[in-house]
Amino acid sequence: MRFRLLGLFLLGPLLLHGSPALANGHWDRGADKGPGNGSVQSGPAAEGGESAAxxxxxxxxxxxxxxLAFLASQQALEQDGSFPAGRGEQAAPVGVSALGALAYMASGSAPGRGPNGPQLALAIDYLLSRTAPADHPTHPGYIADEGDPASRTHGHGLATLALAQAWSMSPRSVRGQRIETALALATRRIEVSQGLEGGWAYSPVKGLEHEGSVTICLVQALRAARNVGVRVDPTVIARAVAYVGELQNDDGGFRYTLGHETVTVALTSAGISTLQAAGLYDSIEVRKAYDFLWRGLAAREVAVERGGQAEQARFPYYERFYLSQALWQNPDHSVFEEWNLRETARVISSQRRDGSWGGSPYGASYATAMNCLFLALPAGLLPIFQR
Known part of the structure; x- marks a missing residue:
């Protein structure tokens, strides 16, 4: 079925409000055309002439x-289980290794078991080795690498999320015991670094700074930790939800930070994911945010159908990652299925011959891990991807 976003735009409010069941990212910019932009790049899958649907x-x-094969080949170039940056790419081994680990798990591997079990175990061991111990003088539990100026608290949140998912798969193993200790420390580091406004910023300390994309990442990490049995202070979650609510405009879109007026599909998708991670699936805020998505996505499709250029996603991999999760959790499953059909065609068509995707300053491993997570989402194997 050809996905008609204009039709969803017109029907969106009815789907949302008629259903009793409904409850600026900083990671990439580049060549990927991004979600819903109506164009694809040439690649091996496009050469067969198949239509987008x-x-x-x-x-x-x-x-x-x-x-996944590309990710494994890149990981093999490093001795510590991390993923390297290529020439001209910005190194972010903590964040990228966490995403690689999540991609392996989302595809059916567990540490030491499954098609990418050995690679997953190496990635988890790398994250464990970069977790500051309990007696660290300044930042116990912070997951960071001296050679990684880019990941910061984004990377810490992704790493905490990866550790939580990995621990749920093998809690009684020797590695599982190490993960349990590190996960508790990493979770506590998130709690104590919450800012005065209820959000988080790029440093693992409490302060006045805050922004939405980091907050979103860390709330998902807290949800994952809580789901596997780690105690999470409910006050921290409540303050985070209140902060995210403050980021929402009257039109339903979410801003990058307080005092920042720019709203995007990417940030709004991430805002929905944050509220849902906090257990809010049927709130007015979520409904308004979905309405904003319908309008934004419909505007892109209308532009393409009129022969114009659709607005480009500034951070396409980030947007696709959170938009897919937001649509996946919509109670009308056809919303995700129809969008995903066309988006999958775009992603497949832009894959390079070596199995990678490109166009991100954080490198091909980052871009590839993000798209692997998108492709693996419908299987629902990763706990955070379960409806």
């Missing part, structure tokens, strides 16, 4: 397998 699930699984 005709890619079968088998093609998505094959693209996912190629992406």
């Amino acid at each position: 005709s890619f079968p699930r088998a093609a998505a699984d094959a693209a996912l397998a190629r992406g």
Whole structure:
């Protein structure tokens, strides 16, 4: 079925409000055209001449397998289990290694088990080795690497999320015991570094600074930790939810930070994911945010159908990652299925011959891990991807 966002725009409020069940990212910019932009890049999957709506699930699984193989090949270039940055790419080993680990787990591997079990174990061991011990003089529990100026608290949140998912798979193993200790410390580091406004910023300390994309990442990490049995202070979650609520405009869109007026599909998708991570699936805020998404996505499709240029996603991998999660959790599952059909076609068509994706300053491993997570989402194997 051809996905008609204009139709969803018109029906969106009815779908949302008629259903009793409903409850500026800093990671990438680049060549990927981004979610819903109506164009694809040339690549091996596009050469067969298939239409945007005709890619079968088998093609998505094959693209996912190629992406995972690329990640494994890159990881093998390092001795510590991390993922390297290429020439001209900004090194972010903590964040990228966490995303790589999540991609392996989302595709059916557990530490030491499954198609990428050995690689996953190495990535988890790398994150464990970079977790500051309890007796660290300034930042116990902070997951960071001296050679990584980019990941910061984004990377810490992703690493905490990866550790939580990994611990749920093998809690009684020797590695599982190490993960348990590190996860508790990492979770506590998030709690004590919450800012005075209820959000978080780029440093693992409490302060006046705050911004939405970091907050979103850390709230998801807290949700994952709580889901596997780590105690999370409910006051921290309540303050974070209140902060995210302050970021929402009257039109339903979410801003980057307080006092910043720019709203985007990416930030709004991430805002929805944050509220849902806090257990708010049927709130007025979530409904308004979905309405904003319908309008934003419909505007892109209208521009393409009129022969114009759709607005480009500034951070396409970030946007796709959170938009897919937001639509996945919508109670009308056809919303995700129809969007995902066309988006999968775009992603497959832009895959390079070596299995990677490019266009991000954080490198091909980052871009590939993000798209692998997108392709793996419908399987629902990763706990955070379960409806």
